[in-house]
Amino acid sequence: MQEKPLILVTNDDGITAPGIRSLIRIMNKIGDVVVVAPDSPQSGMGHAITVDNVLHCNPITIDDGPQIEYTCSGTPADCVKMAVNEILNRKPDICVSGINHGANSSINVIYSGTMSAAVEAGIEGIPAIGFSLLDFNYQADFKPSESFIEKITLNVLLDGLPEGIVLNVNIPKLVKDKMKGIKICRQANGFWKEIFDKRKSPFGKEYYWLSGEFVNKDKGEDTDIWALENGYVSIVPVQFDLTAHHMIQKLNEWDL
Amino acid sequence: MQEKPLILVTNDDGITAPGIRSLIRIMNKIGDVVVVAPDSPQSGMGHAITVDNVLHCNPITIDDGPQIEYTCSGTPADCVKMAVNEILNRKPDICVSGINHGANSSINVIYSGTMSAAVEAGIEGIPAIGFSLLDFNYQADFKPSESFIEKITLNVLLDGLPEGIVLNVNIPKLVKDKMKGIKICRQANGFWKEIFDKRKSPFGKEYYWLSGEFVNKDKGEDTDIWALENGYVSIVPVQFDLTAHHMIQKLNEWDL
Numbered sequence: 001m002q003e004k005p006l007i008l009v010t011n012d013d014g015i016t017a018p019g020i021r022s023l024i025r026i027m028n029k030i031g032d033v034v035v036v037a038p039d040s041p042q043s044g045m046g047h048a049i050t051v052d053n054v055l056h057c058n059p060i061t062i063d064d065g066p067q068i069e070y071t072c073s074g075t076p077a078d079c080v081k082m083a084v085n086e087i088l089n090r091k092p093d094i095c096v097s098g099i100n101h102g103a104n105s106s107i108n109v110i111y112s113g114t115m116s117a118a119v120e121a122g123i124e125g126i127p128a129i130g131f132s133l134l135d136f137n138y139q140a141d142f143k144p145s146e147s148f149i150e151k152i153t154l155n156v157l158l159d160g161l162p163e164g165i166v167l168n169v170n171i172p173k174l175v176k177d178k179m180k181g182i183k184i185c186r187q188a189n190g191f192w193k194e195i196f197d198k199r200k201s202p203f204g205k206e207y208y209w210l211s212g213e214f215v216n217k218d219k220g221e222d223t224d225i226w227a228l229e230n231g232y233v234s235i236v237p238v239q240f241d242l243t244a245h246h247m248i249q250k251l252n253e254w255d256l
Numbered sequence: 257m258q259e260k261p262l263i264l265v266t267n268d269d270g271i272t273a274p275g276i277r278s279l280i281r282i283m284n285k286i287g288d289v290v291v292v293a294p295d296s297p298q299s300g301m302g303h304a305i306t307v308d309n310v311l312h313c314n315p316i317t318i319d320d321g322p323q324i325e326y327t328c329s330g331t332p333a334d335c336v337k338m339a340v341n342e343i344l345n346r347k348p349d350i351c352v353s354g355i356n357h358g359a360n361s362s363i364n365v366i367y368s369g370t371m372s373a374a375v376e377a378g379i380e381g382i383p384a385i386g387f388s389l390l391d392f393n394y395q396a397d398f399k400p401s402e403s404f405i406e407k408i409t410l411n412v413l414l415d416g417l418p419e420g421i422v423l424n425v426n427i428p429k430l431v432k433d434k435m436k437g438i439k440i441c442r443q444a445n446g447f448w449k450e451i452f453d454k455r456k457s458p459f460g461k462e463y464y465w466l467s468g469e470f471v472n473k474d475k476g477e478d479t480d481i482w483a484l485e486n487g488y489v490s491i492v493p494v495q496f497d498l499t500a501h502h503m504i505q506k507l508n509e510w511d512l
Binding site: 159181195208251 | 263297299300301302303304305306308310311312313330333337338340341342363365366367372375379380383399407408411418420421424435438439440441442443445447450451452456461462463464466469481491492493494495497498499500501503504506507508510511512
């Protein structure tokens with residue numbers, strides 16, 4: 001690569017979250033960084049886009065780093081669309097999203113705003129990675145993640161990714177010397193067992209908080225959940241062709 | 257099946273949209289219907305869930321049909337979680353979502369609230385189908401869709417669907433005798449070429465509307481786009497294990 005790579009950085013926790021500030025610092029060592037990130041937290045937004053409201057997008061300076069930054073009123077997927085179509089002069093060499101405060105392993109990839117930004121970049125033909133740390137704490141320690149994130153990003157810049165594939169990287173909450181390395185994994189088969197916490201407002205009206213607990217149905221040792229529980233950083237290659245190709249033949253037997 | 261099937265109906269256009277009213281009428285012929293649907297339009301919400309706000313859910317009567325209905329303040333995925341965990345006494349035999357006013361073929365499956373409801377039901381272990389008509393018009397004619405929707409629903413009730421798979425059904429905007437039948441398809445490889453319409457508010461502040469045009473990169477005659485353009489109802493089996501399994505071996509060659 002002759003010139004420095006152009007790196008688009010985004011996230012779903014909002015542009016001031018410690019996770020994205022960490023990611024920006026790592027990327028500043030690798031290339032020219034442009035940040036386009038939500039102006040407020042967008043967790044659980046899945047692959048939402050803004051179709052019935054307007055979007056605002058403005059330059060902003062948050063620290064004294066060399067990166068250029070924009071804050072956007074939309075979802076993570078909106079931020080990527082905005083960056084590629086309105087802000088950047090050329091297609092970025094890579095898009096990195098995160099570092100998310102909390103896991104996006106197993107089925108959480110479906111609900112994740114962090115991963116939807118990476119997937120949106122992938123749809124636009126840009127190699128992309130979502131990074132998540134298994135620590136919901138706002139003051140999480142992102143330091144032990146840094147060398148893994150740098151290494152994985154450099155590998156993607158060097159080797160590229162095939163069309164239609166982005167990476168979902170999750171990092172265990174461990175001090176550096178407890179981390180065992182990196183494992184390539186498949187998405188564990190799990191789901192959330194919901195708990196609706198039913199309450200009454202001061203005005204007597206019932207309302208709910210959605211919470212729940214994650215259930216892993218998958219005993220495989222090749223899954224992201226297994227890797228994370230055993231001290232490894234997990235990488236799952238993620239595709240956005242959702243076709244269950246192996247089911248087409250079976251459906252063709254139906255009497256339709 | 258000895259008792260009538262229990263059918264959960266939802267959508268993303270909101271509980272009063274003509275599309276879901278049509279779907280309810282069709283389902284009333286097949287089984288006992290419970291509707292849990294958003295109280296306002298949720299188009300483009302992807303697989304969003306409500307994690308940082310409360311949810312409201314209330315019984316409602318909209319017409320004189322035999323169905324039981326609830327309206328919910330959340331996203332389509334929230335509605336399914338609420339139905340399964342708080343409203344229904346037993347797991348429904350099927351969940352149908354739609355009829356969406358507009359296409360959810362090709363990459364639109366990723367952005368679709370209609371399909372996110374079906375996927376959420378699939379994650380909860382319920383056979384599920386999303387139905388969409390290629391007509392954005394609020395007053396679209398859903399009549400020609402009815403027999404196809406009934407037939408596909410009855411097939412799923414009879415044969416079930418394997419774990420991890422839901423159906424994405426799109427219906428062309430045609431009069432009944434122009435419809436050629438049903439085709440089992442794969443998701444066409446396409447994307448949206450965004451157009452950001454930049455405007456100024458009455459107060460001089462710049463803002464954007466996100467719009468765009470769909471680009472189909474895929475010449476295959478086995479895709480949903482091809483089927484729809486040629487007068488067929490398309491069915492794509494959709495999975496929510498997003499792992500690109502074929503990429504795992506390649507990634508294992510990386511120096512990580």
